[in-house]
Amino acid sequence: MEVYNYELKSKLTDKFLKTVSAFANYNDGRIVFGLNNEGQSIGIGDLDEIKLSIENKINDAIKPRPEFKIDIDFENSSVILTIYEGKNKPYYYHNKAYKRCDSSDTEVDREELSDLILYGKNLDYEQLISTYQNLSFDYFDSEAISRMGIDDPNLDLLKSFDLYSDKNGFNKAASLISDKNNYNIIDLVKFGSSINDIDFRKTIKNISILQAFNQVIDYYNQYYKPDLIEGKERKSIERIPYEAFREALANALVHRRWDRDGYVSIGFYNDRIEISSPGGLPNNISEEEYLNRRISSPRNLIISNIFYRLRYIEKLGTGVYRIKEAYKSSNSQAIFDVSENYVTVILPVIEKRRVTELSDEAQEILMLLNTYDSLSRADLELKTGHNKTKIIRVLNELIDYGMVEVLGRGRATKYQSIK
Numbered sequence: 001m002e003v004y005n006y007e008l009k010s011k012l013t014d015k016f017l018k019t020v021s022a023f024a025n026y027n028d029g030r031i032v033f034g035l036n037n038e039g040q041s042i043g044i045g046d047l048d049e050i051k052l053s054i055e056n057k058i059n060d061a062i063k064p065r066p067e068f069k070i071d072i073d074f075e076n077s078s079v080i081l082t083i084y085e086g087k088n089k090p091y092y093y094h095n096k097a098y099k100r101c102d103s104s105d106t107e108v109d110r111e112e113l114s115d116l117i118l119y120g121k122n123l124d125y126e127q128l129i130s131t132y133q134n135l136s137f138d139y140f141d142s143e144a145i146s147r148m149g150i151d152d153p154n155l156d157l158l159k160s161f162d163l164y165s166d167k168n169g170f171n172k173a174a175s176l177i178s179d180k181n182n183y184n185i186i187d188l189v190k191f192g193s194s195i196n197d198i199d200f201r202k203t204i205k206n207i208s209i210l211q212a213f214n215q216v217i218d219y220y221n222q223y224y225k226p227d228l229i230e231g232k233e234r235k236s237i238e239r240i241p242y243e244a245f246r247e248a249l250a251n252a253l254v255h256r257r258w259d260r261d262g263y264v265s266i267g268f269y270n271d272r273i274e275i276s277s278p279g280g281l282p283n284n285i286s287e288e289e290y291l292n293r294r295i296s297s298p299r300n301l302i303i304s305n306i307f308y309r310l311r312y313i314e315k316l317g318t319g320v321y322r323i324k325e326a327y328k329s330s331n332s333q334a335i336f337d338v339s340e341n342y343v344t345v346i347l348p349v350i351e352k353r354r355v356t357e358l359s360d361e362a363q364e365i366l367m368l369l370n371t372y373d374s375l376s377r378a379d380l381e382l383k384t385g386h387n388k389t390k391i392i393r394v395l396n397e398l399i400d401y402g403m404v405e406v407l408g409r410g411r412a413t414k415y416q417s418i419k
Contacts, residue, residue: 004027004029004100004102004103005023005027005028005029005030005100006029006030006031006032007019007029007030007031007032007103008031008032008035008036008037008039009031009032009033009034009035010034010035010036010037010042010044011033011044012033012044012050012053012054014057014061016031016033016054016081017057017058017061017062017093018093018098018105019031019083019098019100019105020058020062020066020068020081020083020091020093021062021066021091021092021093021096021097021098021105022098022099022100022105023066023083023084023085023100024062024066024067024068024083024084024085024086024089024091025085025086025089025090025091025097025098025099025108025116026085026099026100027085027100028082028083028084028085029082029083029100030080030081030082030083031080031081031083032073032078032079032080032081033050033054033078033079033080033081034047034050034076034077034078034079035076035078041076041077041078043077044077044078044079047072047074047077047078047079048072050079051070051072051079054070054079054081055070061093061094062091062092062093063091063092064086064088064091066083066084066086066091067083067084067086068081068082068083068084069081069082070082087120087122088120089116089117089119089120090108090113090116090117090120097112097113097116099112111257111259111260114259124299124300124301125172125257125258125259125300126171126172126173126176126258126300126301126302126303127171127172127173127302128171128172129168129169129170129171129172130169130170130171130172130174130175131175132170132175132181132182133169133170135170135174135175135178135179135180136178136179136180137153137158137174137177137178137179137208138179139179139207139208139210139211140153140177140178140208140210141153143210143310144157144310147310147311148309148310158170158174161302161305161306161309162302162305163177163302171302172258173300173302173303173306176208176209176258176303177208177209177210177303177306178208179207179208179211180206180207181206181207181208182206183205183206183209183258184203184205184261184262184263185204185205185207185209185212185253185263185264186202186203186204186205186212186216186263186264186265186266187201187202187203187204187263187264187265187266188200188201188202188203188204188216188219188266188268189201189266189267189268190219190223190268191267191268191269191270192270193270200268202215202219203263204216205263209253209303210306210310210312212253213249213250213253213312216249216266217246217249219268220240220242220245220273223268224238224239224240224245224268224273225238225239225242238350239349239350240272240273240347240348240349240350241326241327241347241350243322243323243325243326244322244323244326244327244334244347245273245347246312246313247313247314247319247322247323247326248273248275248319248323248334248345248347249266249275250307250312250313250319251277251313251319251320251345252264252275252276252277252343252345253277253303253307254298254299254300254303254304254307254313255277255279255281255282255298255299255300255304255343256277256278256279256299256300257278257279257280257299258300260278260279262278263278264276264277264278270349271348271349272346272347272348272349273346273347274344274345274346274347275344275345275347276342276343276344276345277342277343277344278341278342279299279341279342279343280338280339280340280341280342280343281338281343282298282299287338290320290336290338290343291320291336291338320336323345323347327350328400329350329400329401329402329403330350330351330402331351332348332349332350332351333348334346334347334348335348350402358397358398358401359394359397361384361386361390361394362394362397362398364384365380365384365391365394365395365398366398366403366404366417368380368383368384369404369415369416369417370417373416374407374414374415374416375414375415376413376414376415377391377392377395377413377415380395380415395415402418403417403418404416404417404418405418
């Protein structure tokens with residue numbers, strides 16, 4: 001019998017050592033020797049000898065030595081091996097590291113092995129020493145001056161952001177922030193009426209990821225936030241919520257795997273924006289936690305902190321929540337597609353709720369507000385005959401749906417429909 005973290009073995013062979021490597025690398029697990037697939041004892045021999053043989057095989061074949069314990073179950077004539085996830089990763093069997101894939105053991109690929117090595121050193125990729133030490137930070141300095149009020153950006157500022165140490169110099173995070181680097185950052189495509197119709201393409205690389213972020217914000221403003229002239233006023237209409245796009249873009253750069261050569265892929269479509277970031281979810285966060293909890297467990301803590309302190313993001317761990325909130329008043333909702341190697345966020349064009357979807361009271365009040373320039377709550381009570389409580393409830397409903405806006409404060413408060 002084999003499941004993800006539990007196995008029954010009817011006899012002792014060297015095959016179990018792959019499982020030991022997998023459990024030590026990724027999660028605690030247990031192997032029971034002397035039971036068949038139905039959990040029945042079949043008599044494996046001298047239990048003390050089996051226990052000693054298991055210990056010797058692990059000590060001889062698994063490097064470094066993992067943490068484990070071996071117990072004898074005399075009642076069931078079996079030997080129980082418990083392996084604990086270790087801190088000195090990776091754990092090799094015959095110079096190969098293994099992981100569990102459902103109920104079997106498979107060799108980890110190059111990227112997973114890189115992760116295990118970093119974990120064993122208690123490091124993230126961004127903390128590694130940069131290959132390049134002759135770095136400049138003109139763009140970062142300008143952002144620190146304008147956004148943080150820093151008078152004289154210098155090496156001490158870089159140290160305070162954990163980008164430089166006297167012992168090791170600049171790290172990989174510093175290289176990402178620097179004016180020139182060797183990283184592929186963003187591949188942006190603006191499509192026309194179909195995916196075969198490309199209006200514009202921009203590949204962004206070898207510049208500060210801060211500059212890359214702001215370049216893409218400019219492209220968003222060009223394609224999705226056009227100025228519309230209405231009478232004497234000039235109003236900016238958002239087709240896709242700016243806050244949602246900004247958060248999704250920042251998350252893609254902050255949480256992506258920078259040890260991969262791929263780009264953050266951004267597709268501008270007539271009816272949506274798609275942002276796909278290489279690397280899957282960071283730090284073993286489950287999909288449920290990613291979608292439904294406001295937790296902060298960034299893959300790149302140094303980069304995350306820089307984006308936060310420069311106010312590119314509002315608060316660590318709230319990106320998905322803020323994206324969802326931006327679509328609260330829309331029929332269309334953001335879509336999150338999570339896989340092992342990518343996280344994709346789809347931001348559709350806002351679809352306003354149709355009047356027919358509103359309650360009768362809400363339709364009545366909206367009709368009045370469409371008829372008059374603006375009305376106070378008292379005006380609405382008088383014209384509809386509804387009491388104060390119902391008027392307030394319906395007005396809040398219409399405000400949440402993005403159909404009504406509030407004018408003024410206090411006793412001068414009035415309400416106006418958003419056409």
